Amino acid sequence: MxxxxxxxxxxxxxxxxxxxxxxxxxxxxxxxxxxxxxxxxxxxxxxxxxxxxxxxxxxxxxxxxxxxxxxxxxxxxxxxxxxxxxxxxxxxxxxxxxxxxxxxxxxxxxxxxxxxxxxxxxxxxxxxxxxxxxxxxxxxxxxxxxxxxxxxxxxxxxxxxxxxxxxxxxxxxxxxxxxxxxxxxxxxxxxxxxxxxxxxxxxxxxxxxxxxxxxxxxxxxxxxxxxxxxxxxxxxxxxxxxxxxxxxxxxxxxxxYFQVAKHADKMAMQIRNAFEEKGIKMLFDSKTNQQFPILPNKMMEKLAEKYAFSFWCKVGDAHTAVRFCTSWATKEENVAELLEDIKKL
Amino acid sequence: MxxxxxxxxxxxxxxxxxxxxxxxxxxxxxxxxxxxxxxxxxxxxxxxxxxxxxxxxxxxxxxxxxxxxxxxxxxxxxxxxxxxxxxxxxxxxxxxxxxxxxxxxxxxxxxxxxxxxxxxxxxxxxxxxxxxxxxxxxxxxxxxxxxxxxxxxxxxxxxxxxxxxxxxxxxxxxxxxxxxxxxxxxxxxxxxxxxxxxxxxxxxxxxxxxxxxxxxxxxxxxxxxxxxxxxxxxxxxxxxxxxxxxxxxxxxxxxxYFQVAKHADKMAMQIRNAFEEKGIKMLFDSKTNQQFPILPNKMMEKLAEKYAFSFWCKVGDAHTAVRFCTSWATKEENVAELLEDIKKL
Amino acid sequence: MxxxxxxxxxxxxxxxxxxxxxxxxxxxxxxxxxxxxxxxxxxxxxxxxxxxxxxxxxxxxxxxxxxxxxxxxxxxxxxxxxxxxxxxxxxxxxxxxxxxxxxxxxxxxxxxxxxxxxxxxxxxxxxxxxxxxxxxxxxxxxxxxxxxxxxxxxxxxxxxxxxxxxxxxxxxxxxxxxxxxxxxxxxxxxxxxxxxxxxxxxxxxxxxxxxxxxxxxxxxxxxxxxxxxxxxxxxxxxxxxxxxxxxxxxxxxxxxYFQVAKHADKMAMQIRNAFEEKGIKMLFDSKTNQQFPILPNKMMEKLAEKYAFSFWCKVGDAHTAVRFCTSWATKEENVAELLEDIKKL
Amino acid sequence: MxxxxxxxxxxxxxxxxxxxxxxxxxxxxxxxxxxxxxxxxxxxxxxxxxxxxxxxxxxxxxxxxxxxxxxxxxxxxxxxxxxxxxxxxxxxxxxxxxxxxxxxxxxxxxxxxxxxxxxxxxxxxxxxxxxxxxxxxxxxxxxxxxxxxxxxxxxxxxxxxxxxxxxxxxxxxxxxxxxxxxxxxxxxxxxxxxxxxxxxxxxxxxxxxxxxxxxxxxxxxxxxxxxxxxxxxxxxxxxxxxxxxxxxxxxxxxxxYFQVAKHADKMAMQIRNAFEEKGIKMLFDSKTNQQFPILPNKMMEKLAEKYAFSFWCKVGDAHTAVRFCTSWATKEENVAELLEDIKKL
Known part of the structure; x- marks a missing residue:
């Protein structure tokens, strides 16, 4: 995970x-x-x-x-x-x-x-x-x-x-x-x-x-x-x-302090961009380390098999907004793997 | 007053x-x-x-x-x-x-x-x-x-x-x-x-x-x-x-305790009925000692010359909801005078 | 009482x-x-x-x-x-x-x-x-x-x-x-x-x-x-x-305000003086409406038959300090009666 | 220090x-x-x-x-x-x-x-x-x-x-x-x-x-x-x-947990014993990591040149009770040095 x-x-x-x-x-x-x-x-x-x-x-x-x-x-x-x-x-x-x-x-x-x-x-x-x-x-x-x-x-x-x-x-x-x-x-x-x-x-x-x-x-x-x-x-x-x-x-x-924050924000924006390229809308227009894609429930379940993220709120019956959070400790290779998996969805 | x-x-x-x-x-x-x-x-x-x-x-x-x-x-x-x-x-x-x-x-x-x-x-x-x-x-x-x-x-x-x-x-x-x-x-x-x-x-x-x-x-x-x-x-x-x-x-x-409350409620309902007979709507459907007529502003100003009551909220530009409050101490003759004045409006 | x-x-x-x-x-x-x-x-x-x-x-x-x-x-x-x-x-x-x-x-x-x-x-x-x-x-x-x-x-x-x-x-x-x-x-x-x-x-x-x-x-x-x-x-x-x-x-x-206070203080001092004339010591040197005679227990019990006062503290085995309190409402005749009874003790 | x-x-x-x-x-x-x-x-x-x-x-x-x-x-x-x-x-x-x-x-x-x-x-x-x-x-x-x-x-x-x-x-x-x-x-x-x-x-x-x-x-x-x-x-x-x-x-x-505590207590008792051997009285009978010798003020000043300890309270004009505190981190060699210095006082 x-x-x-x-x-x-x-x-x-x-x-x-x-x-x-x-x-x-x-x-x-x-x-x-x-x-x-x-x-x-x-x-x-x-x-x-x-x-x-x-x-x-x-x-x-x-x-x-x-x-x-x-x-x-x-x-x-x-x-x-x-x-x-x-x-x-x-x-x-x-x-x-x-x-x-x-x-x-x-x-x-x-x-x-x-x-x-x-x-x-x-x-x-x-x-x-x-x-x-x-x-x-x-x-x-x-x-x-x-x-x-x-x-x-x-x-x-x-x-x-x-x-x-x-x-x-x-x-x-x-x-x-x-x-x-x-x-x-x-x-x-x-x-x-x-x-x-x-x-x-x-x-x-x-x-x-x-x-x-x-x-x-x-x-x-x-x-x-x-x-x-x-x-x-x-x-x-x-x-x-x-x-x-x-x-x-x-x-x-x-x-x-600023370097580690910059790293986290960069990782978060890569994740956001990957979602948006797949046509996924974001709940909030965040440029910081928290990103809130509104995922079709099926897609959310698929991603949840491999990645841990937080439930945020339901958006209609078929979609769910979730939170992906990065930090100073987020590894580039983990993000890269996630980006690949988003592409494949 | x-x-x-x-x-x-x-x-x-x-x-x-x-x-x-x-x-x-x-x-x-x-x-x-x-x-x-x-x-x-x-x-x-x-x-x-x-x-x-x-x-x-x-x-x-x-x-x-x-x-x-x-x-x-x-x-x-x-x-x-x-x-x-x-x-x-x-x-x-x-x-x-x-x-x-x-x-x-x-x-x-x-x-x-x-x-x-x-x-x-x-x-x-x-x-x-x-x-x-x-x-x-x-x-x-x-x-x-x-x-x-x-x-x-x-x-x-x-x-x-x-x-x-x-x-x-x-x-x-x-x-x-x-x-x-x-x-x-x-x-x-x-x-x-x-x-x-x-x-x-x-x-x-x-x-x-x-x-x-x-x-x-x-x-x-x-x-x-x-x-x-x-x-x-x-x-x-x-x-x-x-x-x-x-x-x-x-x-x-x-x-x-119940007698004085009954008196106040009765006085309040007389006031309410008088307003409703003039086609005035009430903000809330109250049967108790507080009544909230939604008065045309002109009418409110007219009444305010002789009676004291509380401002509650504006309802659109032309109307104001106010509160008339009765109590154990409300005098029948004062209510009677108010009822007359409402009729005359 | x-x-x-x-x-x-x-x-x-x-x-x-x-x-x-x-x-x-x-x-x-x-x-x-x-x-x-x-x-x-x-x-x-x-x-x-x-x-x-x-x-x-x-x-x-x-x-x-x-x-x-x-x-x-x-x-x-x-x-x-x-x-x-x-x-x-x-x-x-x-x-x-x-x-x-x-x-x-x-x-x-x-x-x-x-x-x-x-x-x-x-x-x-x-x-x-x-x-x-x-x-x-x-x-x-x-x-x-x-x-x-x-x-x-x-x-x-x-x-x-x-x-x-x-x-x-x-x-x-x-x-x-x-x-x-x-x-x-x-x-x-x-x-x-x-x-x-x-x-x-x-x-x-x-x-x-x-x-x-x-x-x-x-x-x-x-x-x-x-x-x-x-x-x-x-x-x-x-x-x-x-x-x-x-x-x-x-x-x-x-x-x-000052008249009623003066009355109470005067009543209290009469009580104090009566006790002191009997050789009773006071716990505190009070000139106000609260007086604290240190009574021999027997005397205390005797007085308690007719007068209500407050227990304050024990003073040795044989004595008790109590509080006599006067107020705007203390009646002169009640104090007079108390003074008599103190004298008789 | x-x-x-x-x-x-x-x-x-x-x-x-x-x-x-x-x-x-x-x-x-x-x-x-x-x-x-x-x-x-x-x-x-x-x-x-x-x-x-x-x-x-x-x-x-x-x-x-x-x-x-x-x-x-x-x-x-x-x-x-x-x-x-x-x-x-x-x-x-x-x-x-x-x-x-x-x-x-x-x-x-x-x-x-x-x-x-x-x-x-x-x-x-x-x-x-x-x-x-x-x-x-x-x-x-x-x-x-x-x-x-x-x-x-x-x-x-x-x-x-x-x-x-x-x-x-x-x-x-x-x-x-x-x-x-x-x-x-x-x-x-x-x-x-x-x-x-x-x-x-x-x-x-x-x-x-x-x-x-x-x-x-x-x-x-x-x-x-x-x-x-x-x-x-x-x-x-x-x-x-x-x-x-x-x-x-x-x-x-x-x-x-108990080992480190034992160490500190042992160090503290060595200090206490050294003081007592010099005829110094202790303010409290402590067997734990805090010791409170009552030092002649001169002796206290002498020790203060090399060791840090806490002021506790004055005991008469000529003496002061102080606190020596040990912990899991207290080094045996430091205590040994202190013991030597106490002996020499």
Missing amino acids: IRFECDYAEGMHPRILERLVETNMEQTAGYGEDSYCERAAALIKQACGREDIDVHFLVGGTQTNLTVIGSILRPYQGVFCADTGHLNVHETGAIEATGHKVIVLPTTADGRLTAAEIRKAYEAHWNDATHEHMVQPGMVYISQSTEDGTAYTKAELEEISAICRKCELPLFIDGARLGYALAAEDCDHTLQDIARLADVFYIGGTKVGAMMGEAVVIVNPALKKDFRYIIKNRGAMLAKGRLLGIQFETLFEDGL | IRFECDYAEGMHPRILERLVETNMEQTAGYGEDSYCERAAALIKQACGREDIDVHFLVGGTQTNLTVIGSILRPYQGVFCADTGHLNVHETGAIEATGHKVIVLPTTADGRLTAAEIRKAYEAHWNDATHEHMVQPGMVYISQSTEDGTAYTKAELEEISAICRKCELPLFIDGARLGYALAAEDCDHTLQDIARLADVFYIGGTKVGAMMGEAVVIVNPALKKDFRYIIKNRGAMLAKGRLLGIQFETLFEDGL | IRFECDYAEGMHPRILERLVETNMEQTAGYGEDSYCERAAALIKQACGREDIDVHFLVGGTQTNLTVIGSILRPYQGVFCADTGHLNVHETGAIEATGHKVIVLPTTADGRLTAAEIRKAYEAHWNDATHEHMVQPGMVYISQSTEDGTAYTKAELEEISAICRKCELPLFIDGARLGYALAAEDCDHTLQDIARLADVFYIGGTKVGAMMGEAVVIVNPALKKDFRYIIKNRGAMLAKGRLLGIQFETLFEDGL | IRFECDYAEGMHPRILERLVETNMEQTAGYGEDSYCERAAALIKQACGREDIDVHFLVGGTQTNLTVIGSILRPYQGVFCADTGHLNVHETGAIEATGHKVIVLPTTADGRLTAAEIRKAYEAHWNDATHEHMVQPGMVYISQSTEDGTAYTKAELEEISAICRKCELPLFIDGARLGYALAAEDCDHTLQDIARLADVFYIGGTKVGAMMGEAVVIVNPALKKDFRYIIKNRGAMLAKGRLLGIQFETLFEDGL
Whole structure:
């Protein structure tokens, strides 16, 4: 079985593993106050093109979301989120468990929030005579790339950022797959743009080369205060924090993060192209590492004999949309074999 | 200005006030452990036709909702609720503040949840391979009558109750306006049915004759344990609890609760009939104390000169749905004057 | 049985009841946005000697504590509190339920926090190398008068306020029995001092003449924002808010609040003096409405035949400290009878 | 500088690292549903001598504490904990952030809770007439070994377990350093005893050979339900869960866990003995990997030139108690050098 089910099936990029081996017996301070974390933070600041940001390392995505959101909102505030957003659908109520409503907004057909919907919902709140009886919008959460593999363009991010600043709603970008978005062939922006447009965001490691780890970047000075307290308060402070520092240091010291993302996106686009050449339509127009072909059920069953992929949704009676996912670890020969098999279908 | 804006504009039914005057200087134990609360509970048990239920008195609706829901759910569970439900829309995130997601279900056009939607959502959760990554449905919340003035029939409540029991989801009925539902001309069930079909519910006092107060009735024995602890934990235990006991004693000692509700419903139906005779359509088919005529804007403006009512929503460019609300305190002569004015329109 | 058990055994001051009767059928806006609340707030501002404060009306003490504290602290912060504080002992974990640790500080023998202990604990936190692993002190909570009936002097309040401002810890004064403290024969300060020294405090109604109600006064501008949202979020917004407004209007329009407190304190001091004349020692040096004689067990049993009072604690094998509590409703003739009976012991 | 500051200064045991290298490119299911986690759980069941237990793998200690405690308590309940307990002192309010009070109990001088104190506090709660106004005791938390390096004997654990079962208080044992307790030269019990006496406990990996990871063992069937939901709800579910499985598999497949603990304890006892031979007193009678000599300040300064250790507390003006901590990674030659230097003092 060749697996394209998800982007977290393997361990970690070999170069990271190598660094773990090299550094294993070193003694360092705990809780992220070691020189590896320090250097990793410095490299990320450099990649973001600015020094005036705080960088913290956490272990996982849901943990990061609940920590960041809990650090920003007051008790009666909620977070705007796409109805398909990870926060809303796949975190077992983790955000609500910290006391906050996820306020669902409608999205484009491929899972992106729009500045217009944010403004509309914000104004609707404040124009309502009974607004004190409703959750107050307190921040905006988007994912780059989205759950549907699609990505915001620079113009869209600019627009969203502008409306957020106008409404004084901090913009939080979930970058669990940020690498794949930035490495996409049609991407028109950089990490530096993200660091300019977001108030806080994270650079996902778990799905982009690391064994685990998300690097939180706090840009807005008002959101920096006491962030380490809240990390600990949420049970999210890793004792051997250098494990996170070593990984991000390796990913950012010579661009490895972007290389592995580029590889995954390239593999994904080969798969997409092969499907499209067979006349298969895609559910979403994704240029990143997740591809969603709408397969005739027979064809899906045939492919499932040899390849693992995820069920996404039924499309009529005769078709099914599935997800093929690539990663830093996807092997070229496995993709080549898949391409052959698609051709033969 | 004659007011039909809401059902909590006046103080309390004169007979309650009289009882407050009579009992004012008596000394009683605090925190609901007095003889008035005891007798009120006994009367409510009698009205429910059973002794094996617990009765507690709280001050307000949102307080009651967050206390009851918080007492039932485990941290990763949420509550099924109509998208128009009070919980979801008008409680400033009070339920989420206790850590729980309000899981929104689609409703009928007039705001009622259906057994079919509950079953569908329940099954969708458990059939999903990733269900551990999603909030687990833990209970069902409905309002009788609903925010739209409509009410569930006995058959609908039977169906909902049956599916809840099958799925082991406690059914919680918000009865802030329960009196108005039970007193409606077409109501086919009684308080005893409610006490048979719900696991926990409350009998609203604030909007039905009392100055404040909601009587929580816990039917399901599994939900009774330590309820007074959680009342206190939520800041919902009234020091001079007898103030609540005296009110519910008065409302239930000779059927006053149902009389005042019947009066309000009758007044509301007169208003409805007057509008319908003028060819005005109603937004919802309500038989309770809330009526929602869809008025031509001109007509609305004319009425607004003399009467206060609530804006509900725009219906096209030329019409507006508004809410007329009656209560135990609505005066017959004021309604008569309104009926005249509607005729003249 | 003549009762001296607590200060919330009766209903409400007759003048308040009278006002309820007079205003009962008036129609007002809900949720505290009526003219009674407005006037009550204006009268309280006047009594505090300043206009630049916000006044809100809540129903009960625990509710007020959890609402105010939850509005101030960030998630990793706790509140400094006397080990005997109501927050810590008698609120069923209500503060922790909002996510915050009650950080217990040692007190004087009669239940007062000191500026020295606050400073010490504050410095200990920040001087500890592992402070990020400990709850951060976020505010200070004291009660005036305390659970032991004792009261802070003006100098003590000045000192505490000064250290709080130096440490940027908002000072919150629980005034459930504020009237009794201010009306004490040796009280050297006024409500205006409280309003100058606290960042936020409340004027207790439930125990000082009202049927229920606590008037929160927010002095520190930084704590005012969106307070009505958090009231609603905590289930603490009363639908018929005018019920609270009417009570505080009556209590503050001509000094009734202070008169009833003075009466209670006077009654309490008569009881104290009678005990002391018999050679009975008091557990605490209280000048307010709570008195704690240390009675020989026999004498206690004798008194208990005719009077109700509260057990406080055992003092050796042969003595018991008990609490006699007076209130606005304590009758002079009942006290006279008690004084006689003490003399006869 | 030779470091004895803590037991989490290095990476991971070389055999674990080796296994990471071997398995790195394997593809497995995520979220702990892989064969490594399965096998690690089976090995732990075997080591516990029973099959009827559930095993889950989490990343860190505070995270584990807040997840387990949050899964057990109802909102108005708290957890009994030593005043020196990690929960109470060093988790930045993480337990309170999940809504629960840490109810502090007095301990023995060396940090152990006693069955007598638990019973006393439990009875005090239920005997108090106002118990509904106080946090209800809901479970008991102890650490084996404790923060002071001391350990409960089998008889003490039996007694605590018995009182917990009598009071229906689940017993939760924090085993962050469980290995060091079980490997101590005077330990009179085994992992099987722990699994018999606790309702839920965890086997610490972070401080005993792993790079991270705590293995939660749920013994009491009533506590097993939906535990994976709450792991996810708390942001504690690791995407590449096999990283935890691989570590515990390695630690438990041939007793490595106990070997590394034995090594650390042996090193620690050598240090202790060397100090005692010099006439230095120990602050606590620890037989585990943490030793607390009370050093004359001069001697402390001298040692600090070459060795890193932790400040614990001042003992009079002239002495300071410090902590020397060993681990699986402590090198025999470093200890030998230290012993020499102690002799020379």
